[in-house]
Amino acid sequence: MFATQDEEARRGMRRPAAISLPKGTLGVLTPGMGAVSTTFMAGVELVRKGLALPVGSVTQLATIRLGKRTEGRSPLIRELVPLEKLDSLVFGGWDIFPDTAYEAARKAGVLEPNHLEEVKGLLGGIWPMKAAFDQAYVKKLNGPHVKKAKTKFDLAEEIKDDIRQFKKETGAQRLVMVWCGSTEVFLTPDEVHADPARFENAMKTNHPSIAPSMLYAWAAITSGVPFANGAPNLTVDIPALQQLAREHHVPICGKDFKTGQTLLKTILAPGFKARMLGLNGWFSTNILGNRDGEVLDDPESFKTKEESKLGVLEYVLQPQLYPQLYGKLCHKVRINYYPPRGDNKEGWDNIDIFGWLGYPMQIKVDFLCRDSILAAPIVLDLVLFLDLAQRAGLRGIQEWLSFYFKSPMCAPELYPEHDLFIQLMKLKNTLRWMMGEDLITHLGAEYYD
Secondary structure (H helix, E strand, O other), X not given: OOOOHHHHHHHOOOOOOOOOOOOOOEEEEEEOOOHHHHHHHHHHHHHHOOOOOOXXXXXXXXXXXXXXXXXXXXXXXXXXOOOOOHHHEEEEEEEOOOOOHHHHHHHHOOOOXXXXXXXXXXXXXXXXXXXXXXXXXXXXXXOOOEOOOOOHHHHHHHHHHHHHHHHXXXXXXXXXXXXXXXXXXXXXXXXXXXXXXXXXXXXXXOOOOOOHHHHHHHHHHHOOOXXXXXXXXXXXOOHHHHHHHHHOOXXXXXXXXXXXXXXXXXXXXXXXXXXXXXXEEEEEEEEEOOHHXXXXXXXXXXXXXXXXXXXXXXXXXXXXOOHHHHOOOEEEEEEEEOHHHOOOOEEEEEEEEEOHHHOEEEEEEEEEOOHHHHHHHHHHHHHHHHHHHHHOOOOEEOHHHHHXXXXXXXXXXXXXXXXXXXXXXXXXXHHHHHOOOXXXXXXXXXXXX
C-alpha cells in the first residue's frame, strides 16, 4: 500500500501530482570534454543514426515489472516514465584544451576510426568553452583554455553567463550538467561549506576550500540546472550547495561514476554477505593510461579516489553487525598510471574468503575493461533521470540514483547504500512511486494463500 498524502508530507516525501512532459530540446553540459563526455556524445549520435545499440543504458534497454508476476506487465522504463528522447539532446561543455569534441575524442583513442567518422559532423561542431581551472586542485594537468578572473565568485558568474549563452544559442528548453572533469585533490568539509552565505563569501575571498568543481555546481544550481557529480570530489556533498538545491528546486546527485572494479565489488560483496561467507582480505590494483590515470598519479588526487573506493566494502558488509565474518577484513586499493594501457583499464582483485568451519578459499578477478565505454551510458541515464526528476518537482539529493555511483550521496543522518541490487530496487521503486504504481516488495505470500 502507498503512504497517504499526510504521511508523505510528514516524512518529507512528495509524490508528483503530475510530471510535466518534455518539450523542446534538452541541453547537456559537461565540465570536462575528454574521453568520457566525448564517448557519451558520440554514442548518443551513433544510436540516433541506428548504427549502434545503447548497451549499458538502463533508461534505453531495461524493463520494469509492474503489479503481480501473474499480470505479465514489464514495459521498458522509457515507456513507463516520460523521458526525453535521444533526438532532442544537444551538447556543450568546458575544457582546459581548445580541441573540438571530435579532436578530443580522436586523441582519447576510445572509439574506432569508423565510429569517429560517423559522428564527425556533430562532434566537429562542438567547441569547448573556457574552463574554470586551478592547477592547485589537479596538479598533473594544465592547459591554455582557461578563464581569468579576480575571484572565484567572478569565475562562477562567468560560468552562469556561459550557461545562459549556451541555452540561447542552442534553443534548449531545459539543461542538465554532469561533471566529467578530473579528480581534484582531497578536501574535507569546512565551515565555509556550512551555508550559502558563507560559501558565497568564500568564493569572493578565494578561500582554498572552494574547488573549481564547486563553482560549476553553484553556477548550475543557482541557474536552475540539475547537477550530477561523476568524480569523487567533494563538490555538491556539502550543506551549502544542498540547501541551494532545495531552495532553487534543483535535483542533484553524486558521486564518482561506478564503472569498473567498484562495480564488480558491489556485485560480488553482496553475494558473499547474502551467503554469510567470511572475508579476510580484498586486494585491488588498477592500471590505466588515460588522462584520469595521469591525474591519479598525484597522491592528493589519488587520496580523493581512494576514499571513494575504500568505503564500498565497509557499507556493504557491515562489519559492526558481522564482526566474526568481516571484522578483520584487510582492504587495499592501488592505482597505477601506465600510459600504454590508454583508456582500457585493467582492474585486478585478489579476494581471500572463508567458508564452513573457517576453511579458506580464494577468488581472483581480472577485469580488462574500457573505462569510458562503461561510463558513457551512466552519463546518459543521469541526464535523462535528472531531467525527469526536475519535471516531477523533485529537488535536492536524489538518493534513488545511487545505483550509478561509487560513493552515493544521501541525507546526513543516513549511511549510503552500496549494494547494487538494493540500489536497483530503490531506483525502480522510485519510478513506480512516481507513476502511482504499487511498489514491489518481492514478498509474494499472496500466491500461496
